Structures are given as C-alpha cells and as structure tokens.
Amino acid sequence: MDRTSEAQRRELVANRETLKRIFIMREDDSAKATLLKYMEQIFFGLQDFLKDHVGITEERSLREMASRFQNSLISEQPEKKLADVITELVEDIAPHAVNVASPYFVGHMTSAMPFFMVHLAAFVAALNQNVVKLETSKIVSIVEKQLLAKIHRMIYQQDDAFYSRHIQSVDTSLGGFTEDGTLANMTALWVARNSILNQAEGFAGVEQEGMFAAYQALGIERMVVLVSQLGHYSLRKAAGLLGLGNKNVIGLPIDANNRVDVDALARAVKEISADPKTRIMAVVGIAGATETGSVDPLPRIAEICAEHNIHFHADAAWGGPTLFSEKYKHLLEGIDMADSVTIDGHKQFYMPMTCGMVYFKNPWAMDAIAYHSTYIARPGSVDLGIKSLAGSRASTSLILDSALKVMGVKGYGILVEHGIGLARQFAKEIRARENFELVTPPELNILTYRYVPARLQERLQNAEPKEAVRINQCLNALNIVLQRDQREAGKSFVSRTTFRRPPEKGGDVVVLRTVLMNPMTRLRILKEILDEQEQICQTKLGKAFGAIC
C-alpha cells in the first residue's frame, strides 16, 4: 500500500506554494494534460476492474483486509502525491470493492449506470453549489424547483394551471430532495405528524411544543402508522426518531400476492379509529416492496384513507420510475391519490449514490416543517433549505435533470420494461427447474426463490406443520450456505432474506432474492447463475445436507 519512498515524501511537505498549486488549476498544456490523465485513469482504470471482476469476491477475506486498515493517525506531512493516491484508489481499493455494475450482480438495488452519470457528478462537485439557499446556488435552485415539478407531474398529473402557479413559487413546495429514501420517508411522516398534531385548538403545534404536550392537547396516548409487514425498515426508524415509538408501526398481514390485506387494513382502521386515545398518523402503501417488488392496492388504500381523513403515504422508492413505461405504468395505479410519495434517484433513475426525493400532493403541506434563521432561509425567500430535513445540500438535482434530457421518458421506459420482462422470463425458468421453488413471483422486477431438491418438494407439500418446519429449517440452512458459497466464489451475487411465517404455516423461510435492473443482465446470465447454484448444491453440499434433510 505504501509506495511512497522517504525521498518522495520529503518533496510533499505542505507549504503555501504547494497549496496554491492545488487550489488554482493551471491551464498550460502540460498541467491540463496531467489533470486529464488522472481523470482517464479514474474512468478507464476502473473500467478494467468493472470488466474483469464480477460480483462480490471474498478472495481476500474481510479479516485480512481489515488488518491493513489499522492505523489511526493522520500523517503530519502529506503522505502521498495525488498521482499515487489516485493509483491506489484505482488499483488497490476498487478491486476489493463490490462490482455493482456487473450483470452478474443481481442481489441489490444497485447496478451499472449510464457512464455520463460520472460526468454529471463531476460537474456538480466542480460547481459546488449549496442549494440550502439562493445565495450559494441561484439558478441551480430554480432548476431544482422545475425538476420537482416535472416529477410531481409524472406522479400527480395536475393541469397546466397548477404547475404554472407552483413551479417557481416562493411560497409553495411540490417536494424536496433528501439524502436517500429513508430520509424521504422520514420527511413525509414528519409532515404527517405535524399536520395532525397541530389540529388541537389553541395549541401552538407539536414542532414547537413537543410530543408529550401535543398528545395531552389532543387527549391521546398513542399514534400509529399502518403498513404491510413488508414495509421498509426506515418506517420503523422514522417512527422511533419522530417520537411515536417504532412499535407503533403496525405490520399488517399480506395476501397471497404479497400485497397488504386491504380487508385487514379496513378492519384495523375501523378498530383504531374507535379508540379515542389513539390516532392513525398515516397509512403507507408500498409501490415496490424491497424484498418482493410487490405493489400494494393503492386505489383501495386511498379510498380507506380518504374515508377516515388519514395521511396516505406511498413508498415508491423502488417502483416510482415504473411510471415511465406505457406498458407497465398501470401497476402503480392510484399513486396519484397519495398525499406524499417517496422515490429514489439512485435506484431506478440509475443515478450515482445517493438521491432521495419526496413529493406532496398539497403544495402547502411542507409548511408544517418550515424553519427559518436570521442569516439564511429568511421568510419569503426562495431558499430551498426552509423546508428540508438537511441543511447544506448538494445540487444532485442537476444530475437527474440532465439525465432526463438525455434519456427521455422513453429511454427510462425501456429500462423499466427490460427489468420487468426479464423477471418474468426468469420466473418461468425457475419454475421449469425441478430443484428450485419460485417463492414470490415478480410483479415488478424483483423475485425470490430457493433451492429445494425435487425429492423434498413433494415431502414438503404433504407434510404436517411440525414436519414442514423441520424441512424448512433444513432448507434455510442449505440456502444460507448456498448464497454464501456463490458469493465467495466471486462470479455472481444474489442476496437473501427471510420471510417470517408462523409454525402452523411451516415457519420461517430463507429465500434468494434477485433485483433485475441492469440492462446488461440477460436470461442467459441468469441461467448461468442457476446452474452454478445447482452445482454448488449437488457437489459441495450434497453429502452434508443429504444426511440431515
């Protein structure tokens, strides 16, 4: 790791002159060439890694790697020249990172991106605007407001007059950018909390007075959030943070298609509404569950919420961009009835890490979380930081705005359609193989399955609950090892998760999970992944598991 000799190090001593050189970009040809050479190294050096290494490799174990990063002292003098630092990043760090761009990396919601995303990210860094306020962003805040209106319109389809009124309004907000979907969900629930708890007459509001005073003012003891048991864990985190308590995120049962059981939802709403001490703060509908990709019946949820005047939040962090596809947008039907919607830019907008967004149907909704100060974000200003969880914020909106221009609705639509189409082909392939079981068929582009030797499939079908639990435990152990061994072989990566089921239904089930968003991932590759899994199970695991299953 340490390629810098003592002699070189002596050259690096920081002084005003060397510092000046790194702040002022010289423009003579040789300096220009050097700067571009570094960029070329980053671009194409990395490209080699992205080509040669597929999936996660455990070639060097974590423990061994960790042992190389034990020094806790910042060097007094500069440690390395810039050229050496860049070489180290490209040659020593990148090969031991995870190649999320590989078409064989189908385990998480990260994939290859259009290469121009890196150019756009470099532009954002170079311009270095802070969109917390107009004085450090100016036109960039205006571009961001326009972009928010564009995505808002994609979701809510209001008319021209609506957008003319709000697109550049200093008084209203159609949404906001956040670090990620977790913070977008938090922002939505923060708005919902404040809107409800500010209703007590003569009460100054929960933001000012706090939760204890707010509950007392309303005469309640509890607020709850309802969501299917497949709700993202950020909802629990948000409820913890906002002071509701995360046990008050109530996980509702799901139907056979992994969608929230709307009858159970209706019953829960009715029951809780009858309790004068409890309020329902929000119902969350999922548009693309993290584990299964399933979409809740949004129109039915919207109806129930409207009837009881409850905030309806749609978590479309994953599924939102499905709206780009003429063919599949109907899967998100009803999303325009949500009071708020989360969408992630670094997921199906194919942006680099990270970009979360939250949208509100009502342009005044975010007033419930407005903050001002005496030096920025003064009332009546365009400062975007007035209604935002974070303060300082990068202008990642420029990346998305530019990407939309290059891709168009149609470009993103093709990507969405590739993923959903491929997931359906893959499901068919899994069903056709005798040693696999498709556990959750794809609705969008995510599916789960597991390895179940053919002879066990029959036994499992006819088993009493107790016997089924035993078989599933065995299969769970098998699939855990299978996923790990495949990951460590370094060729492909699928993830795994656990579906919780009561013993009378056979107990917990460990599944393999694939997320199909990389346009370079084809059925041929997915077949190879299944082949490898069969091989791991039959050769390496056959003996050990044959004995206990």
Add this chain to the structure above:
Amino acid sequence: MDRTSEAQRRELVANRETLKRIFIMREDDSAKATLLKYMEQIFFGLQDFLKDHVGITEERSLREMASRFQNSLISEQPEKKLADVITELVEDIAPHAVNVASPYFVGHMTSAMPFFMVHLAAFVAALNQNVVKLETSKIVSIVEKQLLAKIHRMIYQQDDAFYSRHIQSVDTSLGGFTEDGTLANMTALWVARNSILNQAEGFAGVEQEGMFAAYQALGIERMVVLVSQLGHYSLRKAAGLLGLGNKNVIGLPIDANNRVDVDALARAVKEISADPKTRIMAVVGIAGATETGSVDPLPRIAEICAEHNIHFHADAAWGGPTLFSEKYKHLLEGIDMADSVTIDGHKQFYMPMTCGMVYFKNPWAMDAIAYHSTYIARPGSVDLGIKSLAGSRASTSLILDSALKVMGVKGYGILVEHGIGLARQFAKEIRARENFELVTPPELNILTYRYVPARLQERLQNAEPKEAVRINQCLNALNIVLQRDQREAGKSFVSRTTFRRPPEKGGDVVVLRTVLMNPMTRLRILKEILDEQEQICQTKLGKAFGAIC
C-alpha cells in the same frame, strides 16, 4: 436554451441499441477521446467561469431566470444529445450559478476547493458503492471505519490500545457520516435522547415506546437542550423532529466575546435540575458559531455537564479542523471532553457538497439508535447502516480519506492559519477605517462589522437607549441596502445577519458577515471590498440616508 434541431432530435430516439451504448463504455480510441473531451469541457469550461465571474451577480434577475424554467413536462423522446447537455451546463447554467470559488466570495462557508476534490468525487460516483452494507461496499466500509478512527483520534486523543480495539470492531462505532451538519447534530441529540429516556426501570425504551410513554415512565413533562443564543438553527430543528419541541431549546445569554455565559448556564442547570418534571437532555457547546465564529468555553461546560451527568455535545461543524493547526488548536481546548462532536467535511475540510460527521466519545453510544432488518444490517454484521440516520449512503469518506493523505495535518493546518491570520488583519483594517464598526472581532476566521458613518458613531455612543434604537434602525436599513447593492453589482459578496438585542441595549443590529476560508483571499481583496462598500454608501446612498439618519 434549445439548441437541438428537429432533425437532431429524431436521431436521439431511445432504443435498446442507444441505451446499450450509454451503459457500456467503449474503449476504442475515438470513444475514449470523446469521453475525455466531455470531462475537459466540464473541468476547463467551468474554470473559465470561475475565472471570469466574481461573486454573485444579479445581472439576470431571478424573476427573469425563473421565467425560463416553466416547463413541467418531461420530454417523451430524448431532448438533447449528451454533448449538448454538457455544453448547456457549462455555458448556460454555470454562469448563472454562484461562483463560490471566487476569492471575493467571503459571505458563506463555501469557497474554492483543491481541484483534486473533483477527481475524487468522480471516482466515488464511478465506483458507486453503497456503504449502508458490506455487500455493496466491502473494502470501502473498512476504509470508512479507519477514517472515523483517525478523526476520532484527532478529537479525543485516546491511546493506541483504544483504537486497536475499536478501529475495525463490528460491535462498536466511533462515529458516522451524515448528509451534513444538521443531520450530524440530529444524530447526536437522537443518541442523547434515547440514552436518557431509556433509563426508567422496566421501560422498553423511547425508540420503541415513543416520547409520551417515555415521559410517563420517567415521570417528566419536558426535556430541554441548553445552548447559547448563537446556537445553529439545526438544533431547534432537531428538537422539533425528535419530539422535544423546539421551544425547549433554551437560548442562553452570551458574554461580551459572544461565548455562552457560563454562570448563566450553571444557574440554568441548577434551576432546571431542581424541577422533577424537567430533564436536561443535552448542553451544546459551540466551536465556531455560524454567525460570529466564536468558541464557547468548552472545559467549563464540560465540568458543569460532568457534575450533573448531562450529555455534552460540541457543535464543531465549522471550527473542528482548527485542530489541524499547532498554533490555534488551543482555541478548541476541552473538545475532547464532549460526549459527541459534529464536524462538517464540506466546510473546513474543503470537500465538495456535502459531508457531515458525528463522533462519540463512547464507542457504544450509537447502540441507542441501532436498527436491523432481515435482508441487510443483520445483527453482528459490519454493515455501517445499522447505526445511521440515513439508509443508502455514498462513500464520501473515500474523498476525505484521500484528501488527508494528499494534504497531511500540516496542509490543512496552513489553510486554518491563513484564515485566522487574515481575519485578524481584516479586523485591524476595519478598526482603522472611520466609517466602519467592527461588531464581533474574530476568534476563528469569521467576523462581523457594519457601516456606521463616523458622525453617527459618536452620536450612538452617547445616545439614550431610545435614541440608540432609532439610530440602529437607520443603520440597519443602510447596511441591508449596502449588502444587497454590493451583491447585485456582481463583484464581491459578503453576507448579512441580525443580532437580536433588547431595546434597552439599543435594539437589533444588522451586520455584514465575512467568512475567510479561501486561501486565495488576501488582505488586498478585503480592502477592495471595503472600498466598494464606502463608495456605495457615499455616492449611491449618501443622499437618501443622510436625510433620515
């Protein structure tokens, strides 16, 4: 803005082939050359803007600009070629953004950066790791843990054994990265809230049960945060979000040096501690106040907190890197006694937007905010997302880690010393000019002053409170116009803020605020800024204000 002809647009129709081309980076020489040409345009095209335009320009008014960004429809087909999008960014957007890199831009906490920060940001985008979990980051999570230990050690100076134990531990956390300082402060107060409210015997904890139940379990009705009246507004936001209520952030009086009045703090702590219905959740000491750059007496605050067993948070978002300077690190004496510390990377680490950090003295402190899920962040894993406000997160830590290697402690030290030294020279210059009043002398590298015509200075000194309020109101109006006119002239930018003072002390005072962090900003430039201000006041404003003051 629209340079794409119909004919060109027809070429852009998105299809699988064009999509493939943007996902797979071609490596033949001509494709390589094109990619680098774009990067050159971003680098050196922007460079032209950074050279030619200084400060904020209102050349095109906001309203006029906003009128160009009214279209709320995403184009069905691709709108523009990548080359045109990049040209538009460089030629149409950048010139109407704010040139925060100008040495004449001394109004906010943003300045020029070392040019290699753009390279590093491009690397982070290209590698696109998600540090929420090891499966999408691997070595990068390990580098991040090492970096957290390095900065922790700079602050807390624990011994080798301590860092050997924790640097790569999967069970403990020395801190975490957040989007910005606001979220870092929130994280610190979130930890403090949970630690205190989990103390009631038999109580499952506030994160699970919520604020109302927690207050009942402890038999309290209120929790407060104490901080000087110069505390950052993010503390109010955090208290609002966390359910304390932002009115429970109690702003303490400051002394003549803009530091918290420690006697008032001691009295407040004693008084509040005597009330069984109220708990003090945290005392916040400021290490570099946003408006004045002043540093609270941290050792004295630490003593008071230790005595009453109160969480002591140091908000060093701005001032933290002062620790790099041998000459000035003593100004932050006592910071190692804080239970938690906020530092921003995009401030005095000169990183691109954005990077917040929070550190905890106790490596187990963050256990109070741990979250798990079934598919990632499983208990016992190294997944950094277990203890983090956000979920998905970019590996900005790689930028800081690399920057530290290139700069060394000494490199950053020189930057810190330049800023503080320059601020002292500037203060001397302001004092020497008869028409200016230095309002808050610099402790670090921030100072405030205002334009006060010499003849009014004397009158103000001898004025009765009522008369002083009248004069100050007049001066406030003058300085507001002065700051605006200078900003709109487009040459320089200082910011303004308002110090709240009671009428018996002369009432509110509007001041001009300068933040001196750009190493290219020299005394000569600051003198020019003062000259311009004199000129604006004497020529343009002389008549109008002469009449009323």
